[in-house]
Amino acid sequence: MRRLLPTTVRARATAGAVLVVAAALTLASFALLGLLEANLTRNAERDAARQAETIARLAASGDLDRMRPNLHGVEFFQVVNARGRVLRAYPNLAGEFPLAPVPPRPGRESQTWKAGPLGGEHRQRVVQVTTQTPQGMVTVFVGTSLRDVDAADDTTAAALAVGGPLLLATVALVTWRVTGRALGPVEAIRAEVAGISDRDLHRRVPVPPTHDEVARLAQTMNTTLDRLESAGIRQRRFIADASHELRSPITVLRTQLEVALAVRDPELWPELIGGALQDIERLQQLCSDLLLLARIDAAQPMAPGRLDLGAVVRDAVEARHGDRVPVRAELAGGIAVRGSELWLARVVTNLLDNAQRFAVRRVDLTLGVCGGPGGRTAVLEVTDDGPGIPPGDRERVFERFTRLDDARSRDHGGAGLGLAIARDLAAHHGGTLTAEDSPRGARLVVRLPVAEGGEPSPEVPADGVRGR
Incomplete structure (x- = not known):
């Protein structure tokens, strides 16, 4: 059957x-x-x-x-x-x-x-x-x-016996043709999608001019293909940039080890080994950042735990006493958010690292709350007195492995992942990270939704990530 x-x-x-x-x-x-x-x-x-x-x-x-x-x-x-x-x-x-x-x-x-x-x-x-x-x-x-x-019964029955099959045949023919015309664009979409491979994600399915459900399906499919193409481009770019960033310290490390092997003077070995250890530390930092990015991309939404954002920021600032550029903090109390204490601390640390790297004499950090139609929002601002970020580069600085001209020297440290990690972590908590206008230096602003009601409680990361 x-x-x-x-x-x-x-x-x-x-x-x-x-x-x-x-x-x-x-x-x-x-x-x-x-x-x-x-x-x-x-x-x-x-x-x-x-x-x-x-x-x-x-x-x-x-x-x-x-x-x-x-x-x-x-x-x-x-x-x-x-x-x-x-x-x-x-x-x-x-x-x-x-x-x-x-x-x-x-x-x-x-x-x-x-x-x-x-x-x-x-x-x-x-x-x-x-x-x-x-x-x-x-x-x-x-x-x-x-x-x-x-006679009337016989005539009517005969008419129905002849007209019924004709009517059914007409219905079948009309339905077959109308359904075929309606499903024709669907078959065209299927055939086009079947022919798209990972090498030609630039192709798009045809959008019929009917403005109906099939047209909306085609538009949705093209939007999905746009996202897949963008993801593929980002992935290839990420792999290329990661390979480039890993190749340089590995090459330097190999050179130092070859020189140390060739030098017979024991007095020069500590200097050579110290340089090798610095490159190994740079490799470890880069690998940790790449692993964190992978965990962020694969992480589940935040658990509903509440925490005191002011305490998280205060701990991150107090751990930086003795740095080259001091951090002046103004923190409002009683600001509770939902998320991972470890990851929010990483957001603050990355922003302070970036600010201290380019600051001349001072770094300012403020934490407050502002209201809006969708509820209250926690606002964290980090400003420095450095060269600042040109308006045309205020989005590019958040791309992975991006370093502006003044930041290209590896002596300053970093592989161009700090701000990218900070933005991804902020987005994972339902917030944003933007570079905004400032009368001097750079000004980076994090906005996170405030968790209303109740008291902040210690939070345990749902994904089990405890550190790098």
């Missing part, structure tokens, strides 16, 4: 439409035939009943002999007394036996005979009226032919 079922949407839609129309047509046909026969039979019965009641009134008044033998619309009639004797009959029933036993009580009954006293192939509707007369109880039988009813 499963093999006999249609397998395509087009075939299933056509079969469904045909079945629905066939069921509706069948019900309508039976209803039409029933109503038609009921109306015509009722009309025939009304004529027969009128004639039967007329004859019964004549019999009750003793004027039965005055009845005319020719009655309009009547096939036959017969008047029978209580003893079963035929008192009067239509000429075509002269000499016939009584049509039926005489009913015991006065009244009127109607019934349809498939074979009447006159024979023939048509049914007959018979009305019998029993009444009291001066000569006793008599019964009047009046019958009329249902040939018009049978």
Whole structure:
């Protein structure tokens, strides 16, 4: 049975439409035939009943002999007394036996005979009226032919038998063509997507000009392909940049080790080994940053734990006493957010590292709250008195492995991942990190949604990441 079922949407839609129309047509046909026969039979019965009641009134008044033998619309009639004797009959029933036993009580009954006293192939509707007369109880039988009813039934049934299949064929053809036209763009989309590989993500599916669900599907598919293409470009760029950043310290490290192996003077070994250790530390830092980026990309949404953002920022600032450039902090209290204490501390650390790397004499950090239509927002600002960030580069500085001209020297440290990590961590907490206007130096602003209600509680990272 499963093999006999249609397998395509087009075939299933056509079969469904045909079945629905066939069921509706069948019900309508039976209803039409029933109503038609009921109306015509009722009309025939009304004529027969009128004639039967007329004859019964004549019999009750003793004027039965005055009845005319020719009655309009009547096939036959017969008047029978209580003893079963035929008192009067239509000429075509002269000499016939009584049509039926005489009913015991006065009244009127109607019934349809498939074979009447006159024979023939048509049914007959018979009305019998029993009444009291001066000569006793008599019964009047009046019958009329249902040939018009049978003819109408036959004609209607023949018309339905011919027109029904034609209608179903028309429905099937129209549904098949309309469904084919509607699904044509879907098949074009499927064929185009089937031909897209990871090497040609620039291809897009055709968008039909119908502005319907299929067009919206095509637009959504193209948007998805845009994201896939962008992700592929970022991935290839990330791999290339990571390879480049790893190759340089590895090359320097190998050179230092080769020199240390070639030098025979033990007094030079500490200097060579110290340089090698610095390159190893740089490699470790770069690998830790890459691992953190991978964990951020694969991390689940933050657990609903609450924490005191002011305490997190305060701990990060106090851990930097003795740095080359001091950090002046102004922190508002009672600001609770939801997220990872470890990762939010990393956001603050990366922003302070970036500010101290380019600051001349001071770094300012402020933490406050501002209100908005969507609720209160925690605002963390880090500013320095360095060269600042040109307006055209305020988005590029958050790209991975991006270093501006003044930051290209590796003596300053960093591989261009600090701000990228900070922005990804802020976005993972439902916030933003932007570079904004400042009268001096650079100004980086983090905005995080405030967790309203309750007290901040220590948070345990849901992903189990404890550190690098």
